Amino acid sequence: MTKSLAAVPALLLVIVSLWEVVAARCDATGVPDDAAWDAAAALVRASAQPGDLIVFAPDWIDPVGRLHLGDKISVDMASRMDAARYARIWELSIRGARAPETAGLSPVLALDVEGVIVRRFERAPAIVISDVGSQLATATSDGARPTLELAEVGFAPHRCVQVTPVPGKPTRVTFHQLHLGTKLVGYAGLADVFTRRDIRAPGKLAVEIGGRTVASITPGIDDGWVHFEATTQPGDADVTFVASADAPQRQICFAAEARQ
């Protein structure tokens, strides 16, 4: 028995080594190649309808997905506020990953195309009555003029209205007579990784409707794209976004949609 145990370290080492030889080659060759992506993309192209959202998972494979299906993804779609307005979502995934946009949904189609899993989801979309980005031209500000940007917020792309308030002096951006539904849904965050690195303080965004604060968030440097939501009365109303910060260079970027 003791003699047999003497061989255990060597055996362990040989087994681990051989496992590493096999596993290293499997790891290096296990990700679907361009032929697989071509086949998966062809399947999507055959059935996709204009306005379908196409997403990829895990997020690190996104460049490969866009290489094969990027012509079906507009810049606005890629920099969406969220996925709620999309009725049909195509998800192309590898390695068992799922895109956050499809969380909680059941696929109506699921096919394994040479290792790329193609799923299609269908659901009742959010009905968007208005969104602040498209109304920015008629909005007023008591500070610096807000701009519509395609910004990096939380390392993701977002088309959003950007305001950089003077420290201690809130900037009020008002969208006059915005069409409202039953709720106002929005997101905000701090744009630009380098200013987030150099200045660690959060920003603040409050939403006022008819002079009453209906939502308030304080996105910090690591919070990414922060969700807010408020119940609204259907009809037209002035909606004011109040951006403030105690520190300079807080590039507060927000997007919001009035939904039915």
Next chain:
Amino acid sequence: MTPKRIGIALAIATALLVVWNQRGVGIARDETVYFSAGDRYAAWWVNAATFRDHASIAQTFGGAMGSEANPEHPPLLKLASGLSHRWLPFASELTAYRMPSAILHGVCAWLVFAMTLELWGLAEAILAVLCLALLPRALFHAGLDCFDAPTMTLWFATVYAYWRCLDGRKWPWQVGVAWGLALATKHTALLLPFALGVHWIVIAWRTKKFDHWRVAVSLAVLGPLVLFVLWPWLWLDPIGHLRAWLAFHLHHVHYNFEYLGTNWNAPPFPWHVALVTTLFTVPTATLVAAAIGATRMRGKQHAAGLLLLLSAAASIGPFLLGSTPIFGAEKHWMPILPPLCIAAGVGAAWAARKAAAFVRGERIALVIVGGALVLASATEVVSAEPYALTWYSTLAGGAPGAADLGMNRQFWGVAARGVLPEIAKQPPGPVYTHDASPAWGWYERFGMLPKGHPDSGHEAAGIAASKLALVIHEKHFNRHDYMIWKAYGTVQPIFVLRAAGVPIVSLYKRP
């Protein structure tokens, strides 16, 4: 073949492996600074030595931190690189710049062999060197004109010299000179006295004698003296320039670095960054062998096992504090690798000998166990190169597994070299190169990129002026994708360079 000749052969083979491997490795952003500085330093020394007119010390070695003369790093490796570029006409320019680092990696292999042979035996020494030579990340770093692999060599040279100098010799100058050379390569050598000091105190306490005071004197006198002699910038204002050098590194900016899915660019960093990164960047079989070997390293002359442990601890220890910059990852604590590989050699040989009875002899057992260990490392090397910064070991699931885990994809813009053939296929026009910008002119100069594809400039203005644009994928570089989408009106790249299926560079073309 005598053991000494085996060691020399392994050292030469290690250096040649580095030279061969670096041929496919792109130009690191930092290398471009060292190429230029090295040429200046070499010209200054050659002209000074031959009594020709030469630029002033301040012009050649000085200036503000971050300036072209690169005064934030000591000069030894840059000088060697410049001399190599000047005197090695048979190598390509890029290889010539990188040759000193490759040779020093061979020296490291020799030192590991020598110490292991002296303390344990030939089989242990051979396996230790092979483990070292086949570390994918170390092989990559040794092929760059940068300081990290050379620092590992000179750090370990100091450890070895210190250990040898404990033999009671009257003039233990070797340890002081070795440490001086390490100091003249990179500031991290300043950590080494913590390891040597603790070891020195332990052996003094054990023997109840202070026999080795000359070793301490050698370190204290010759180390700084060698640094001073090799760094003319110190001749002008020794204290002031030393202070500026150290202050620069004590207050170094924190670059962005992804670790376990989070982009880190400010302390406090997780205490386990260095440990997890090491687990994921050393071949798993080597780690297992080292773990076995670590239990077999006690009882050697002058507490050699303890010395190796302390050396590794001094190198990696600061990165457990949570405040030391982590952006360079494993390259910043590379001096842990020689002790780790020695432990692996010792562990594998010991395991093989214990199992010899089952395979009819010690030699066969050593071949089986050692062969399996080396094969595992060689497989990882093949998977890793030339994009070894994207590579992670099988323990992480390789590059794809590490991408799933959110480990750092790469840095220094090295992978841009992989898209140069695609760019060459495109009509001439400016290219937005962002992180590869410093290397762009060098790619042209070295003939890797045809004329007609100049760098278009920085940020939005550079993108606006470009016909092609590349994005080197790191989490904090996502913003370059978005700027390009906005300017080009498309999210679709025309080419995506991948390592083991993981995207490392995207190339866009203006529609």
